[in-house]
């Protein structure tokens with residue numbers, strides 16, 4: 061659906077070099093701290109910024125050949141754009157209808173009612189959650205094959221985030237050929253929605269893993285100095301010195317559980333894995 065190889069973009073104090081692939085029928089998450097390069101990647105995919113190297117293939121086409129007609133197959137949410145605040149939902153319905161050949165007006169209107177979005181109120185008077193839901197709703201209402209969603213849950217409370225994730229799950233359930241690329245710095249959102257996750261840091265992809273594998277095989281091992289010295293470290297990805305000795309991140313939990321039954325092995329959540337990948341040291 062989407063393949064990026066060594067996409068490069070250089071700013072004065074930042075350089076991006078990113079490769080990733082989104083498979084058909086999958087939800088892929090891009091997770092990273094503020095300034096890691098998520099929005100730059102999304103803008104490059106959409107041709108909104110020039111790039112300094114690499115290739116981008118979307119829905120089987122090189123991004124250079126990806127025209128206005130092809131864009132009908134994309135549903136896009138960007139973090140720093142949205143509808144004009146002076147419009148109402150009633151104003152934007154004909155706009156979406158005109159813009160997208162496959163705009164499903166009955167579905168859109170039904171979802172507007174379901175999420176209690178006011179149709180006559182100016183969008184500038186909407187809450188953050190209402191604006192976010194409207195942006196996602198517009199992206200999922202024209203039978204897009206690929207959704208590209210940059211931080212769609214940013215600034216939302218738990219309930220609004222959950223409703224938004226539910227919209228995306230329902231979108232995926234309707235057609236097994238659909239795919240989503242979604243970014244967030246809230247790992248719990250991505251953990252429940254995504255099939256696989258890419259972690260970006262300082263413009264580089266530092267990890268790519270199936271979410272299931274991440275949750276089942278990654279673990280934090282806590283050892284004292286002696287245990288650390290005697291431990292087989294071939295499956296240790298990162299380590300960090302602690303007051304009691306060391307904490308180590310592994311992607312082979314079963315190996316350490318089997319061979320070192322006496323040491324403390326904790327199932328790491330995604331935030332802990334990210335923190336270790338970024339702040340821990342490589343052997």
Ligand SMILES: Nc1ncnc2c1ncn2[C@@H]1O[C@H](COP(=O)(O)OP(=O)(O)OP(=O)(O)O)[C@@H](O)[C@H]1O
Nearest residue numbers: 071072074092093094095096097098099100101245
């Ligand atoms: N137009 C620009 N000119 C110069 N530097 C830029 C420009 N756009 C982005 N950057 C820099 O590129 C880096 C990556 O920014 P980007 O917006 O891609 O990060 P992000 O991962 O989306 O972060 P956030 O979660 O804060 O939105 C940052 O250091 C930012 O300052």
